């Protein structure tokens with residue numbers, strides 16, 4: 001049996017998987033993002049640890065015989081965030097998440113200190129607030145004691161792996177998304193970190209995602225109920241893990257992932273990157289390949305915000321039922337999902353959310369649908385960039401929590417004008433984490449073998465209605481113009 005753990009932004013999932021039959025059992029614990037100030041987004045690493053213990057207790061209580069047969073453990077996790085631990089391997093403060101916008105000034109300083117040519121060829125990505133390196137620069141400037149007490153930095157899933165194995169370390173897929181990593185050479189960009197004035201000693205050893213990180217310690221066995229000595233592999237960032245769990249490990253397959261953030265992602269053997277650095281090129285977890293994707297910040301988060309902060313609704317299904325009752329294009333109500341700035345395509349931390357075109361005819365149904373459509377328009381921005389990068393998109397695999405909504409899958413097919421398919425396993429990032437554990441311990445020869453065995457797709461697919469696609473095309477152009485028309489106002493806005 002394999003155990004895959006995904007440390008998401010909205011919650012933690014743990015999956016027990018039989019690698020022979022593909023049978024899987026899941027446990028989930030939801031948690032929140034803490035926002036102590038405007039633009040701040042944090043989580044306590046202890047929250048993830050408690051969620052992990054709760055998930056493992058549930059899996060063990062309900063499936064004791066299976067739980068005792070776990071042969072290997074793998075990880076997936078929310079990317080970019082900054083976890084800082086002291087010499088005692090305890091977190092010295094809350095983790096600063098990928099959604100955090102506090103390091104805008106440090107991001108600008110980064111771009112002033114490092115020549116743009118070096119950023120393009122070494123980092124291959126534009127540094128952005130919420131990436132670990134700008135966040136760490138913020139800590140260095142504003143929280144000197146925490147910077148001093150920080151022995152090593154890491155990403156969220158690395159923290160839980162350290163708690164299980166006692167070993168500190170990170171791996172290429174997450175490290176490459178910190179803005180401090182040499183993508184081509186798959187190692188920390190120490191020269192660049194030095195120029196930024198950061199202490200290279202605070203960056204942990206970095207390995208490949210399928211390497212063995214350690215085994216479950218006696219202390220962790222006592223806390224979690226896991227058997228002492230189970231091997232644990234490094235694991236990967238959730239983008240790379242979910243793409244493996246969706247079987248997108250060859251060129252030409254694209255994924256539309258709607259988790260808390262949203263991404264249009266593909267696999268590449270070459271380190272192709274957008275010359276204007278509007279998309280991301282990071283190390284993939286397998287085959288020494290690359291993942292290339294456009295990233296939207298508040299995708300699932302927009303629906304979560306609408307559900308919790310505006311409608312006070314019971315469930316996501318309630319939002320989907322409302323969206324189903326409004327017509328395509330929501331009677332000209334257009335939503336810009338920039339609640340925490342936006343990465344692809346604008347790379348603008350100051351962008352903000354907008355509802356445009358309100359009339360007295362609009363009600364909750366239109367708001368629900370407009371939010372789903374606005375998020376999908378923002379993902380179409382990435383598709384258009386891919387077409388320009390000569391990476392044509394034919395068929396799209398929908399993934400993440402957003403793929404649980406049939407109306408949102410229909411909206412994606414019609415806005416993208418592409419066929420949408422969905423895999424049989426609901427938690428694709430957990431499956432990816434299990435596959436990495438299986439490869440790392442020799443259960444699978446390679447990722448292709450694992451994917452052939454374990455990734456299957458639902459019979460029901462979503463063909464685009466090309467008439468709706470044409471209509472959406474006009475609204476999409478308006479969506480783009482609304483950002484352009486407000487860009488200067490966003491920039492002038494103080495927060």
Ligand SMILES: Nc1ncnc2c1ncn2[C@@H]1O[C@H](COP(=O)(O)OP(=O)(O)O)[C@@H](O)[C@H]1O
Nearest residue numbers: 008009010011259260300316400401402404405
């Ligand atoms: N049934 C549903 N209908 C619509 N959206 C959903 C549904 N279930 C989950 N979501 C969306 O998916 C998001 C969570 O996705 P998930 O992939 O679990 O995120 P994460 O990995 O960030 O924790 C929620 O914030 C919500 O927006």
Ligand SMILES: O=C(CO)[C@@H](O)[C@H](O)COP(=O)(O)O
Nearest residue numbers: 008009078079098259260261
């Ligand atoms: O910023 C990104 C990817 O670049 C984020 O999407 C994080 O990786 C978190 O993933 P989810 O929790 O949204 O699945």
